[in-house]
Amino acid sequence: MSTAFDPAFDLMVERVVPVSAERAWTAWTEPQHVRRWYAPAPGDISECEIDLRPGGVFRFVPRQPDGTENPITCCYLEIVPFRRLVWTNALRPGYRPAPDGFFTAVMTLDPVGDATRCRTVAMHRSEDDRAQHEAMGFHHGWGTVLDQLVTYAPSV
Amino acid sequence: MVTCMAAATVMDDVFRALADPTRRDVVARLTSRSASVSELAEPFQMALPSFVQHLRVLESSGLVRSTKAGRVRTYHLVPQRLRVAEDWLAGQRDMWERRMDRFEAYVTEMPADVVDEGA
Numbered sequence: 001m002s003t004a005f006d007p008a009f010d011l012m013v014e015r016v017v018p019v020s021a022e023r024a025w026t027a028w029t030e031p032q033h034v035r036r037w038y039a040p041a042p043g044d045i046s047e048c049e050i051d052l053r054p055g056g057v058f059r060f061v062p063r064q065p066d067g068t069e070n071p072i073t074c075c076y077l078e079i080v081p082f083r084r085l086v087w088t089n090a091l092r093p094g095y096r097p098a099p100d101g102f103f104t105a106v107m108t109l110d111p112v113g114d115a116t117r118c119r120t121v122a123m124h125r126s127e128d129d130r131a132q133h134e135a136m137g138f139h140h141g142w143g144t145v146l147d148q149l150v151t152y153a154p155s156v
Numbered sequence: 157m158v159t160c161m162a163a164a165t166v167m168d169d170v171f172r173a174l175a176d177p178t179r180r181d182v183v184a185r186l187t188s189r190s191a192s193v194s195e196l197a198e199p200f201q202m203a204l205p206s207f208v209q210h211l212r213v214l215e216s217s218g219l220v221r222s223t224k225a226g227r228v229r230t231y232h233l234v235p236q237r238l239r240v241a242e243d244w245l246a247g248q249r250d251m252w253e254r255r256m257d258r259f260e261a262y263v264t265e266m267p268a269d270v271v272d273e274g275a
Contacts, residue, residue: 009245011245011248011249011252013249013252013253013255014256015256015257015259015260017259017260017263017264018264019263019264019266023263023266024263026266027259027262027263027266028259033262036262037255037258037259037261037262038255038258039255040250040251040252040254040255040258041254041258103248118256118259118260120252120256122248122252124245124248
């Protein structure tokens with residue numbers, strides 16, 4: 001099933017990687033690999049749990065450089081080996097509705113010659129929900145933003 | 157995609173402008189109040205023309221604007237521009253871009269005999 005892309009709430013990020021779709025799939029679906037890269041730098045993943053089936057758990061614990069840990073629990077929705085992986089934090093594992101979820105991610109792999117195009121589309125909740133999330137703490141203060149920029153900017 | 161791309165371009169300009177510690181310091185101080193060129197330059201051991209060049213970079217990014225009264229040029233923060241950098245969706249995009257960068261680096265170097273480490 002395809003989903004319409006809404007630029008106001010969705011984003012798409014893709015990379016072409018010089019490996020087979022099978023290897024790329026392994027990196028996305030086995031905890032010992034996911035732990036190695038899933039946290040955006042400079043953090044890392046202290047724990048990762050995967051039950052690779054629809055309704056199964058995808059749980060990971062990103063750890064910030066200061067040691068702060070924020071576990072994120074998602075539910076897999078769709079699994080097409082080597083092709084497509086869909087998960088959300090709007091549902092708990094076993095499809096139980098989650099009170100605080102706000103995204104569904106669709107990751108697709110397409111062979112391109114010897115390489116693989118890996119595309120991730122993240123769909124988010126509406127503006128009102130977003131505003132609420134900001135009020136709940138997603139909104140960064142000036143100082144935090146500048147601190148993050150200090151970290152991010154050298155790589156620009 | 158237009159909205160995302162426009163936001164991403166603006167964000168690139170903002171991040172680039174803030175990629176320098178001198179410019180970050182200027183922005184940080186302008187968050188509390190507007191200041192003249194000489195006030196802003198005062199803490200730095202830097203030739204004035206070099207410092208003024210930093211101010212130009214900040215101004216072209218839209219992060220600050222300046223007004224001139226007599227011989228004194230005063231710089232002001234443009235909060236809307238800095239807010240672009242903290243826009244929620246832009247933040248999510250930044251997270252995914254950095255995550256995919258790591259994915260790309262990791263999967264490229266992943267051992268050929270993908271061994272289960274039991275982790």
